[in-house]
Amino acid sequence: MTILSIQHLNFGFRGRTLFKDAQMTIPLPGIFGLAAPAGSGKTTLFNLISGLLPSTGVIRLFDTPITPAVVSQNVAYVPNTDNAAGMLRGSDYVAFIAAAQRITRQRQTAVLHTLGVDDFARQRLSRYTPGMRQRLQMALVLLLDRPLNLLDEPLDDVDPASLTTICDAISQLGRAGKTVIVSTSQPDRLVTVTNTMFVFAEQQILEVPSGGTDDLTSASDQRFFK
Known part of the structure; x- marks a missing residue:
């Protein structure tokens, strides 16, 4: 069973073509990176996979074309909290998601503690640092407990403690057999x-050969992060 299959993806915005007949396949569970400059379409791709934006391509999750029901059952994706109401507290946001998904109070408490969110959950979102916001996002994804997890820049511009905490949570998902x-x-x-x-390169989604930073740096020098 293929986790994610994207075929013939076409999408543009305000006269700019982001994807043109693009393909992407994830055949097996694991942890995958999506590296691209700011504004290049990473969030857009997540919105397309989640069915939040329409496209002319074919997107399948677990060999099934995406529908609201398929996405709801299989995808954990929480849009960035930057657009949340400034007066909203982190605990309010968690409570809203938990109520909609019927998540027990016990599980909420356990997940928030794991990410250290319980230390600042009562603060307003408008006062959150980047690290606090990303810990909250990670906690919400863990609460949803889906086989496919889309994390939008959880490691970018966060403090060292938050980076370690979030990386540990991502690794935990991988060990649990999630994608x-x-x-x-x-x-x-x-x-x-x-x-x-x-x-992303030339409106395509390309896999970089394994090998870590050296390969990615070499690739980015040529096409990807220019």
Whole structure:
């Protein structure tokens, strides 16, 4: 069973073509990186996989074309909290997601403690640092407990303690047999969790050969991060 299959993906925005007949396949569970510059379409790709944006391509999850029901059952993707109401507390956001998904209070407490979110959950989102925001995002993904997890730049611009905590949580998902796609505009941070990377080039989604930072740096010097 193929985890994710994208075929003939076409998508443009405001006169700019982001993907043109693009392909992407993840055949087996694991942790995968998606490295591309800011504004190049990483969040857009996650929105397409989640069915939040329409495309002319064919996207399948676990060999099934995406529908709202298929996405709901299989994908954990929580859009960035930057657009959340400034007066909203982290605990309010968690409670909203938990109520919608019928997640027990016991599980909420355990996950928030694992990510250290319980230390600042009562603070307003408008006061969160980048590290606090990404810990909260990671906690929400863990609460959803889906086989495919889309993480939008969870490692970028966070403090060292948050980086370690989030990397540990990502590794935990991998050990549990989940599939994780981690996007970033700072590819050097991705090698802490995976050597399997995808990049954008010429409106395509390409897999970079395993080998860590050296291969990715070489590739980025030529096409990907220019």
